[in-house]
Amino acid sequence: LQKESLAQIKDAVDAKKVNEIRVHVLGKKGPLTEVLRGMRDLPAEERPKVGSFANKVRDEIGTALEERRSELEAERTAAKLAKEKIDVTLPGVQVKQGQPHVLEQVIDQIEELFLGLGFQVIAGPEVEEEHYNFEMLNLPKDHPARDMQDTFYITDSILMRTQTSPVQARTMEKHDFSQGPLKMISPGKVYRRDTDDATHSHQFHQIEGLVVDKHITMADLKGTLQLVAKTLFGEEREIRMRPSYFPFTEPSAEVDVSCFKCGGKGCAVCKYTGWIETLGAGMVHPNVLNMAGIDSEVYGGFAFGLGPDRFAMLKYGVNDIRDFYLNDVRFLEQFSQKG
Numbered sequence: 001l002q003k004e005s006l007a008q009i010k011d012a013v014d015a016k017k018v019n020e021i022r023v024h025v026l027g028k029k030g031p032l033t034e035v036l037r038g039m040r041d042l043p044a045e046e047r048p049k050v051g052s053f054a055n056k057v058r059d060e061i062g063t064a065l066e067e068r069r070s071e072l073e074a075e076r077t078a079a080k081l082a083k084e085k086i087d088v089t090l091p092g093v094q095v096k097q098g099q100p101h102v103l104e105q106v107i108d109q110i111e112e113l114f115l116g117l118g119f120q121v122i123a124g125p126e127v128e129e130e131h132y133n134f135e136m137l138n139l140p141k142d143h144p145a146r147d148m149q150d151t152f153y154i155t156d157s158i159l160m161r162t163q164t165s166p167v168q169a170r171t172m173e174k175h176d177f178s179q180g181p182l183k184m185i186s187p188g189k190v191y192r193r194d195t196d197d198a199t200h201s202h203q204f205h206q207i208e209g210l211v212v213d214k215h216i217t218m219a220d221l222k223g224t225l226q227l228v229a230k231t232l233f234g235e236e237r238e239i240r241m242r243p244s245y246f247p248f249t250e251p252s253a254e255v256d257v258s259c260f261k262c263g264g265k266g267c268a269v270c271k272y273t274g275w276i277e278t279l280g281a282g283m284v285h286p287n288v289l290n291m292a293g294i295d296s297e298v299y300g301g302f303a304f305g306l307g308p309d310r311f312a313m314l315k316y317g318v319n320d321i322r323d324f325y326l327n328d329v330r331f332l333e334q335f336s337q338k339g
């Protein structure tokens with residue numbers, strides 16, 4: 001029995017077979033148990049001999065069963081590991097990387113330019129007092145120009161700002177000229193009750209620019225804006241200024257950039273003029289300086305306000321401003337900074 005069992009154990013091919021042998025040989029109805037049970041019929045002097053032999057056989061078979069079981073388990077693990085081998089030469093899975101929104105990229109580029117010129121970048125509140133959004137910018141109550149920038153009111157005197165120009169007034173009030181001239185830009189979101197269409201959004205972006213010092217002239221304004229046009233649209237760009245009207249600047253100008261969409265010749269983008277309208281600008285109105293506590297007899301300044309949304313449309317040939325706000329990754333991925 002011992003020999004036969006050990007041979008069977010050696011040949012067992014899986015854990016199930018090992019268990020079957022255990023039940024068959026060592027189980028309650030197995031031959032060994034029977035031998036041990038039959039001991040009571042043996043003469044007393046034979047019992048210890050037979051008993052210890054039967055126990056030895058049982059232990060040996062038990063050990064053999066256990067050894068075979070762990071042997072089979074090791075084989076199974078080894079086979080599993082061999083099958084699951086990692087192929088380190090397989091190409092990896094590309095991790096998708098985000099990037100700044102295209103409007104953020106345009107704003108960053110302009111910020112970079114002005115930081116290099118020694119300007120400060122200042123943030124202002126989007127929920128603004130009517131006082132700063134209009135009054136301090138020379139737009140008293142009932143001024144007809146308020147119609148051009150109808151907005152969302154929170155209360156009678158608190159509104160969503162319609163332009164970044166209120167940051168001009170806030171900065172001028174605080175500025176200490178003993179520390180040097182005031183040179184700042186202020187990018188941010190603005191809101192208007194405009195109906196959304198291909199070129200208008202009820203929420204869009206502006207970047208305000210302001211310089212106040214002694215002896216500031218329109219030539220300083222033109223030189224600065226020329227640099228903006230060249231930085232964003234290419235070295236060959238020229239600008240021209242046309243008379244315009246803003247209550248907070250005098251004189252005021254509409255600034256055009258030479259058309260780069262059709263080689264300077266006429267095309268629809270340039271309304272067949274060879275120029276593209278880009279921003280509003282002018283010399284800070286004396287009333288605005290005086291209201292902010294700056295003596296307009298001593299100091300003067302220039303200001304401009306540009307729309308990065310419209311700039312991005314021109315730069316990248318985007319025909320609908322709403323595309324910037326739909327957050328469709330397939331659209332936004334086109335403006336990868338990785339090139």
Ligand code: FA5
Binds near residue numbers: 165201249280
């Ligand atoms: C202003 O808002 C003046 N604050 C700009 C300014 C600042 C003039 C400082 C002088 C001195 P305007 O309303 O034209 O001006 O708007 C400026 C720019 O914002 C426009 O040239 C245009 O690019 C952009 N813009 C205006 N309305 C919308 C709109 N609904 N959607 C997208 N962009 C707009």
